[in-house]
Amino acid sequence: MRSRPRSIFMTMMWGVALAGGSAFAESPQPSDAASSRVALAASASTSRWTEEFATGEGTGELVRTREGLLFEPYAVMRRPEGLSRLTGLYTFPARRLEQPVDTIRPLLQASASPEMGVEVDVRVRTPDGAWSEWRTASAGEVAHLPRAGTEVQVRLALLADEHGRGPVVREVRLEGSLEGGASGEEFQSLAALSYRVFATREGLVGGTTANGHVIKSNDRFVALPSRRALASNGGSEYQVKVCYPKTGKCTTTSVWDVGPWNTKDDYWNPSSVREMWKTLPQGKPEAQAAYQDGFNGGLDQFGRRPANPAGIDIADGAFWTDLGMSNNDWVDVTYLWTSGGSTPTGLVIDSNNANNDSTRGYIQLAGTSWASSTNVAGYYGSNYLASPTAAVSEPATFWFYLPTAATRTIDAWWTAASDRSTTAPFIIWDANGTQLATVKVNQQANGGRWNTLGTWSFPAGWNKVQLSRWTTAGAYVIADAIQVR
Known part of the structure; x- marks a missing residue:
């Protein structure tokens, strides 16, 4: 049978309200006295804040209304195995x-029927600047x-x-505290975790x-x-390196979807x-x-019988072109964020524009030598x-867009070899041409x-950043990717 969706988080006893003839569980507003008692009981080291909906970003079916944040997933096309629980x-x-925190307590006001749910990931x-995996408050x-x-x-x-x-x-209110409650997951090593798993093609274009x-x-x-390793839309906080033994080809790409089969x-x-x-x-x-x-x-998280043993779905370009796969098969996957340093944390502009979101960044080449x-x-x-070095600039230009002024760190990625330049010049320019x-x-x-x-x-x-x-x-310069974080 399908797993039953969790109810939304309760900070105190819930009341019941009626909306459109359906029963909804609703957390009531705390009284001033109750709020005072909570404040007095809390440690002086507790950090408290309220998230503002106007500052967040969500998937297209989330709508901000006067009532709050509304989830309307009626017409969204998702993977077939996820339709039971959008x-x-x-x-x-x-x-x-x-001050540092290791424990987060969400305090939400929300309305939901028993079959709906709200979870909080943190x-x-x-x-070193990388993000940990997400953790969910039950x-x-x-x-x-x-x-x-x-x-x-x-x-x-x-x-x-x-x-x-x-x-x-x-x-959405939250309390953060330092309780020595960190989950002890600092198992990262110099080598990222790698396993052989069965891969299926994602497809689902549109x-x-x-x-x-x-x-x-x-x-x-x-x-x-x-969801623990789900990157932001267009982001690269969590990436994998996938290698297909039958072709010897590998590709590095981001985790932008949840599946196959399970979600936890x-x-x-x-x-x-x-x-x-x-x-x-x-593994x-x-x-x-x-x-x-x-x-x-023999069942998955939702009570279905898996049609294959898949542990990863791969989008078409990576599946067909980058890896040379023609059918679902076993691949070697390295989970780069588990290495403690090789996973990017910001916007990546690749040397292949097919991998870039052109509204946020792209590469432009001068000359014909690249x-x-x-x-x-x-x-x-x-x-x-x-490109071979020469007394001419003809740069590879990595463009990146910032919606507002900001201080950013720039990283570069290249392949190393003995014929490479030891003085490859990266030139940093701002939007004013300085x-x-x-x-x-x-x-x-x-x-x-x-x-x-x-x-x-x-x-x-x-x-922009130019190489x-x-x-x-007598050498070569390598334009592979830059990261803006």
């Missing part, structure tokens, strides 16, 4: 607190973050009933992914069966922190265990660009990773 996500901006920024409970930190981000997950009707959230991305032809992203199966994590099915060995998806071994009665290549391993995405800096890097070293060029203040508009050919002759 979920809309609404993400608030990251927030820096005055993540924390790690010291009904009436708290979210224990993987580690303590001062910068956190909150995401709402609104779950509809089987008729496509969703809840209404009117207020549909909408869990993070709100509209799927296009020859798209490039993957789906994993847990972070199988790459140790059993001690796995959200569900803690008795399964690390084995529940759908695979159900399909091959009859685990859970050539696409996959000869040296460790490239970002599906390839990199190489040259901010020239940073020369040694591309014979530190390949296959993000390398920080520096931090600058940029105005709103189209800013010039004009440096010592």
Whole structure:
């Protein structure tokens, strides 16, 4: 049978209101006296804040009304296995607190029938600038973050009933505290976790992914069966490197959807922190265990019998073009964010514009000498660009758009080899045409990773990073990807 959607979070006894003839559970406004008692009982180290709906971003079926945030998923095209429980996500901006926290308690005011639900996902920024995985606060409970930190981000997950009707959230208040309650998940090592899992092609062109991305032809992203590693729309906070042994091809891409089969199966994590099915060995998806071994009665999270053992879905461009796959098959997947440093945390502009959102960033080439290549391993995405050095600029220009003025750190990714330039010049320009800096890097070293060029203040508009050919002759410069964070 299908799993029953969780009820929304309760901060105190719930009342019952009627809306359109249906019964809805509703959390009442606390009295002034009750609020005072809560304040007196709380520790002096507790951080409290209220998220503003006007500042957040959500999938298209989430509507801000005078009543609050309404989930209306009626016409949204989703993956078939997700139709039984449509979920809309609404993400608030990251927030820096005055003191570190490791425990988050959500206090919501919302209306929902018993078949609907509201969940709160929270993540924390790690010291190296990357985000932890998301952690979900269960009904009436708290979210224990993987580690303590001062910068956190909150995401709402609104779950509809089987008729496509969703809840209404009117207020999102949170309390953060340092309780020594971090979930002890600092298992990251120098080597990212890697497992062989069965991959299926996502398809669904024209549909909408869990993070709100509209799927296009020859798209490039993957789906994993847990929101814990779901990146923002167009973001690259959580990425995987997928290799297909039969062709020897690999690609690196972001996690933009949830599935296949399950939605709470972070199988790459140790059993001690796995959200569900803690008795399964690390690295084995529940759908695979159900399909091959009859685990859970041979059923998935929603009571269905999996038609395959899939642990990852791959979008068409990555599936067909980048990996050379023609049928669903076994692949080797490296979960890059588990390595503690190789996962980007901001906007990535790739050397292949097919991987870019042109409204946010793109690459532009001058001259005719830039050539696409996959000869040296460790490239970002599906390839990199190489050009011989010469006494001419003819740059590869990475453009990126900022809606408002901001201070941003720029990282660059390249492949390293002995024929690379040791003085490859990256030139940083702002949207006003002011040259901010020239940073020369040694591309014979530190390949296959993000390398920080520096931090600058940029105005709103189209800013750019150029990699010039004009440096010592007899070598190559490599334009692979930049990250703006």
